[in-house]
Amino acid sequence: MTHPELKADAAGSAGRIYQEAIKVLANAATGHGALVAPDGRAFIDNPLCGDCVEMEVNVAGSRIAALAHQVKGCLLCRAAASVIGKRAVGARAEEVEQISAGVSAMLEQQAPPPAGWHELSAFAPVHGHRSRYDCVRLPFQALLAALRAARPRD
Amino acid sequence: MKWVLYERLRAATAAGFSCTVVTRLADGAQAFFDGARWEGAIDLTDAQRAAVRRMLVAGRSGMLPAEQDLFVRSYARAPRLIVVGAAHISQFLAPMATLAGFDVIVIDPRRAFASAERFPGVTLVDEWPDTALERLKPDATTAVVTLTHDPKLDDPALIAALRSPAFYVGALGSTRTHAKRVARLTEAGLGDKVARIHAPVGLDLGGRAPCEIAVSILSQVIQVRYRGEAA
Numbered sequence: 133m134t135h136p137e138l139k140a141d142a143a144g145s146a147g148r149i150y151q152e153a154i155k156v157l158a159n160a161a162t163g164h165g166a167l168v169a170p171d172g173r174a175f176i177d178n179p180l181c182g183d184c185v186e187m188e189v190n191v192a193g194s195r196i197a198a199l200a201h202q203v204k205g206c207l208l209c210r211a212a213a214s215v216i217g218k219r220a221v222g223a224r225a226e227e228v229e230q231i232s233a234g235v236s237a238m239l240e241q242q243a244p245p246p247a248g249w250h251e252l253s254a255f256a257p258v259h260g261h262r263s264r265y266d267c268v269r270l271p272f273q274a275l276l277a278a279l280r281a282a283r284p285r286d
Numbered sequence: 287m288k289w290v291l292y293e294r295l296r297a298a299t300a301a302g303f304s305c306t307v308v309t310r311l312a313d314g315a316q317a318f319f320d321g322a323r324w325e326g327a328i329d330l331t332d333a334q335r336a337a338v339r340r341m342l343v344a345g346r347s348g349m350l351p352a353e354q355d356l357f358v359r360s361y362a363r364a365p366r367l368i369v370v371g372a373a374h375i376s377q378f379l380a381p382m383a384t385l386a387g388f389d390v391i392v393i394d395p396r397r398a399f400a401s402a403e404r405f406p407g408v409t410l411v412d413e414w415p416d417t418a419l420e421r422l423k424p425d426a427t428t429a430v431v432t433l434t435h436d437p438k439l440d441d442p443a444l445i446a447a448l449r450s451p452a453f454y455v456g457a458l459g460s461t462r463t464h465a466k467r468v469a470r471l472t473e474a475g476l477g478d479k480v481a482r483i484h485a486p487v488g489l490d491l492g493g494r495a496p497c498e499i500a501v502s503i504l505s506q507v508i509q510v511r512y513r514g515e516a517a
Contacts, residue, residue: 180396
């Protein structure tokens with residue numbers, strides 16, 4: 133199924149969500165790959181558009197020591213995973229939760245991007261395309277799930 | 287038959303690959319063709335090879351046309367139709383193609399669409415098209431049609447199909463959509479193969495309804511199967 137906005141004029145609003153910054157992030161694929169011995173792993177897909185993210189993390193002292201992802205999906209999903217690859221190492225799970233909430237606030241309420249994650253501002257034009265919010269959120273959900281999987285059992 | 291060729295034939299048929307053995311009647315020398323590679327003791331001309339391929343695609347055995355001395359034995363499985371995209375057209379195309387004798391497989395990672403309720407009795411695969419096609423290995427008696435309406439899914443399927451010996455590759459989309467697709471696939475290094483894609487897909491029957499487009503696609507697949515690409 134085509135997202136309705138993709139049928140709009142490519143130079144118009146649909147063109148903006150695929151702006152150059154998004155393409156650069158997506159093609160950089162920062163963090164793409166797999167870890168040798170991940171502490172946590174998660175696979176999440178969106179059954180409506182087919183995008184899927186496999187996320188692996190290593191955790192040391194409650195912080196992300198290393199991560200790797202493999203994304204099959206649209207530019208937005210690949211670009212969001214790339215930002216995670218660039219920024220998430222060193223973060224604690226609670227910080228990732230805050231960032232993830234910040235991404236939602238940015239998409240839904242046009243809030244400024246979370247502090248220290250300025251690359252996320254490239255996703256601001258997605259605000260006008262509700263059906264694409266999950267494309268940006270999917271890699272964050274995968275990262276949170278991978279961190280939950282890495283948590284030692286009580 | 288030479289032991290090496292027999293082993294090739296046995297392995298190919300066991301793996302579900304359509305393949306052909308050509309025998310020169312004068313001396314019994316043989317060649318083996320699995321849709322992609324030739325082996326054996328006969329050197330055939332390009333024209334002869336093309337003719338053997340056409341017989342394999344059609345699932346036919348017999349004397350090679352216009353030759354006195356070459357017997358072709360095709361070990362062809364039922365033709366397969368791999369439909370990429372559990373779209374509305376696919377809901378008509380899958381049962382129609384099944385009735386027409388094809389083994390039909392529908393690929394779509396969008397699980398909301400690729401549901402058993404929408405595709406009763408059809409083999410459904412919810413992997414990404416490139417992963418699925420790597421596993422399914424389209425052979426010389428396989429047709430691949432992309433109908434997802436989404437380049438993110440169509441493109442990897444077409445790249446895999448164009449690198450395979452599939453006898454038919456078709457892609458839904460207007461002439462304008464196809465021009466952009468050709469540009470992307472050329473950039474991906476498939477410039478010498480994009481001409482194989484039938485687009486706009488299907489015979490020009492004039493119908494616009496999904497069921498009519500399904501008929502036009504199935505007609506074209508059958509036409510190419512028996513008449514070749516030159517038809």
